[in-house]
Amino acid sequence: MNAPLLPNRIEKHDALNFLIEWTDGKSFVLPFFEARFNCPCAACVDEKTGVRTLRREDVQTEVHPKNVALVGRYALQIQWSDLHGSGMFAFEQLRKICEQSGKENRPTL
Ligand SMILES: [Zn+2]
Known part of the structure; x- marks a missing residue:
């Protein structure tokens, strides 16, 4: 069995994006x-x-994180600029979000 994927590093990439680096590289x-x-x-x-009840149009386009905290060894809790902060992003789920809605960042050599 593979080791569970964990985020190595989570940072603000720029004004609109996270950069999330995982243990698989x-x-x-x-x-x-x-x-x-x-x-x-x-x-x-x-x-x-x-079923997701939140609609895309309900999310502020300028939304950004105010604070990101680890919850044990399995999740992240993100406090958002729209004052929402009850979501616990389990790592497995966060990785899915990365794959579905993010863009893989390949270092240019
Ligand atoms: Zn929520």
Whole structure:
């Protein structure tokens, strides 16, 4: 079995994006907007159906993180500029968001 993927490094890449580097060596540029839109909390996703209730148009285009904290060894909690902060992004889920909504960042040699 493979070791679980963990983020090695999470930083602000620029005014609009995270740069998230993973233990498998891949790194992704992920827009703050996409991370905020994909918030997994009960206010953003219907817990029973798993359907996202948050709409893209409800997310501020300028949304950005105010604080990012580790939750144990499995998740990140992000406090956003729109005062939302209840979402716990499990690493596995965060990686999916990176792959679906981010852009792989390849170093130019
Ligand atoms: Zn949420």
